[in-house]
Amino acid sequence: MSFGNTPSAHRKKRLTQNIAFFIFRLLSFSVVAILVVILGFILVRGISVISWEFLSEAPREGMTEGGIFPAIVGTLCLVVGSMLFAFPIGILSGIYINEYAKDSWFKRFVKLMTNNLAGIPSIVFGLFGMALFVHQFGFGDSILAGSLTLGLLALPVVIRTTEEALKAIDNSFRIGSLALGATKWQTTRRVVLPMAFPNIITGLILSIGRVSGETAPILFTVAAYFLPKLPSSVFDQVMALPYHLYVISTSGTNIEASRAMAYGTAFVLIVIVLLANLLANWLRRYFGKKVKMN
Amino acid sequence: MNSVETKDVHLYYGDFHALKGITMAMRKNQVTAFIGPSGCGKSTYLRCFNRMNDLIDGVRIEGEILIDGVDIYKSSIQVDDLRKHVGMVFQKPNPFPKSIFENVAYGLRVNGTKDRQFIEERVERSLKQAALWDEVKDKLKKSAFELSGGQQQRLCIARALAIEPSVLLMDEPTSALDPLSTAKTEELIHELKENYTIVIVTHNMQQAGRVSDYTAFFYLGELVEYAKTKTLFTNPKDQRTQNYITGRFG
Incomplete structure (x- = not known):
């Protein structure tokens, strides 16, 4: 049946649509495929070395035997340290920019700078961290210096995440609160932040994923080539997963012999990041439900 | 007795002259309706009374606005006070993503009330005043989002009443509601004027006729005519008012 269109015109429209959608679908699938291939590749090659020993012991025999426990601990220390630094500053800046700052040249300037900060290559952060934290402040190669450097890297992501989450809250909620005699701070604290919280926390955890995989910023600020003992203070050096991976794939004493260890390390790193993403997802749904209730 | 009184109020959005010298007084415990075509300035004028226009960048206000005799634009006035x-109810119901109870308690809490028993009593009383109590008394802990649109709007009215304002501003409070909820809300307005001075902006002339004691007609930022509702609708003095209420424009 047709309403005025000739059958051939009709067929042509259909065909065009089908071709277009086929291309879209193909490209979407290829994105998924790339991820699956990467994960599969690492999994297949890395899974064989994963064992309790691998996860709980230090490397031995020129890093061809043993495990990666010090690197796991080191990465966890750096993630926690950088977040202690980046979360408070980033979240408060995001709140300031979105809730308090009037639309002025200063606000635009701060936003521009935040975006520029996000665009700086991570190796530059590494150099800066070395100059400022390691030498100027005299922290030496240490967890403190590395965490601060990674924190700087995460800062623009945290600020942007907070800002976007706050921007998504409809203005009618703010106005409703202000109209009841609430101050701006009460409105932000009691209405806006609880609503934005699920999205903020998601963004924060995604930034953890980013930070835990960074190599360049820790290269000159904290990462140790080989250090089997665990840190005892924030002024100690540590091994870290991404740097360890780099070392045993490029400059180990016996690269061929440590190949399997490299895939194992990559596997653990990926699992940590994936777990962080899953946690982010779960938290968003958990708090999303909770926010509506209270 | 006058509850709200304005003298020669001018308002500018940047270069745009939105209110052009409005002088009028709204009586205590009466319902005053603002009518007029879209963009005539009636909502803008209403938002001067609780200084909501302060939130918009580039707004400049001249003239004097007195509420219960106090100049609300003098520098010693705390806007949150x-x-x-001066409470307000908005066009679209905007309950917070909190429980029904907490929505009504919110205004008390942000204004420093901590006494639990007092809060509970006040929440109940406000919900009763807003004719919502019977519908929600068994689910006070439930999310306000589970209520229907009409119930949400009555919740917002209860929320505004809980802090015992003297003036209640309503900015097209029924324009997002179905006819039944609208009728309920109008009935409510009628009851509320015993204790509150109500100023309502409405697009709906029948509504103005039904709920208000006085009606003001605004056009292009000017107050064209202001009279007892019955007088304004049956015997308008200005040609523009006549044209508007007979549906010749707007």
């Missing part, structure tokens, strides 16, 4: 005194 003023807004406690």
